[in-house]
Amino acid sequence: MTWDPGTYSKFAGERSRPFLDLVQRVQACWARPDVAKEIVDLGCGTGERTAGLTDVWPQARVTGIDSSPEMLSRARSIMAGHSAGDRLRFELGDLQEWRSARPVDVLVTNAALQWVPGHGDLLPGLVDSLAPGGALGLQVPGNHAAPTHALMRETVTDGPWADRLAPVVRGDENGVAVHTPAEYADILFRAGCEYVDAWETTYLHVLDPEGEHGDDAVLAWVSGTALRPLLAALADEGQRQAFTDAYAARLRAAYPRHPYGTPLPFRRIFAVGRRRH
Ligand SMILES: C[S@@+](CC[C@H](N)C(=O)[O-])C[C@H]1O[C@@H](n2cnc3c(N)ncnc32)[C@H](O)[C@@H]1O
Incomplete structure (x- = not known):
């Protein structure tokens, strides 16, 4: 990777x-x-x-x-x-x-x-x-059972990329990694x-108190680590964007931004x- x-x-x-x-x-x-x-x-x-x-x-x-x-x-x-x-x-x-x-x-x-x-x-x-x-x-x-990873697995199974990404997604909800x-x-x-x-x-x-990443501070966090292998496995830029959008929407609901940052x-x-x- x-x-x-x-x-x-x-x-x-x-x-x-x-x-x-x-x-x-x-x-x-x-x-x-x-x-x-x-x-x-x-x-x-x-x-x-x-x-x-x-x-x-x-x-x-x-x-x-x-x-x-x-x-x-x-x-x-x-x-x-x-x-x-x-x-x-x-x-x-x-x-x-x-x-x-x-x-x-x-x-x-x-x-x-x-x-x-x-x-x-x-x-x-x-x-x-x-x-x-x-x-x-x-x-x-x-944190393999945390929403960051559970929602990543959910996004993997819930799209046209499921077959391609299933072998790439790491760990499971029991944190076996x-x-x-x-x-x-x-x-x-x-x-x-x-x-x-x-x-x-x-x-x-408490991420991003300045609000540089808006509602997507947790997306920015995982973009540096766990999200990378998944996006790398998608050959097509359109699919990468679609996957990121679908995952970002889930993350926003799970990790809402507060006036002081995103916990x-x-x-x-x-x-x-x-x-x-
Ligand atoms: C999340 S980063 C952590 C970096 C650093 N230890 C820190 O605390 O910021 C994980 C690092 O592990 C490295 N890594 C992953 N697998 C490795 C391997 N098999 N051998 C050596 N480095 C590896 C990656 O290249 C990456 O730089």
């Missing part, structure tokens, strides 16, 4: 919040923050959040890995002007294939694993990449972690753990 860094970055504040919460818990979990040398961010996207890790661990080398050339291009432009640019690098790579050349002290992955079917099977390998005592932190959206906190905790414990902490949070993002509840699932010595 191709990504559009500009569209994705439109809601940078809201998208940063879970990353900051995740990193705070990783710091609390990790035994030796003073000796961190290798930090890795898998599925780093546009890299702003990755770059922030150079401040959290000022002695460490920070590497962002992403499979999207478009996102990495944006990330590298950040690196060029960054004060810690000599400790920051971005590499093209698939997190499913990724192997570290050196033991990693902190590995974070934020809002990326959900794109990889069966990603729970990757976690033991990621734990193995950690130095003893090193920490892993992951966050995935747990991601695991529960208890399942992530179980995977991490079994993979050799201790001090495992797994939880979920529903953020209330979007967003459930996210987190897990952190420390590799046993």
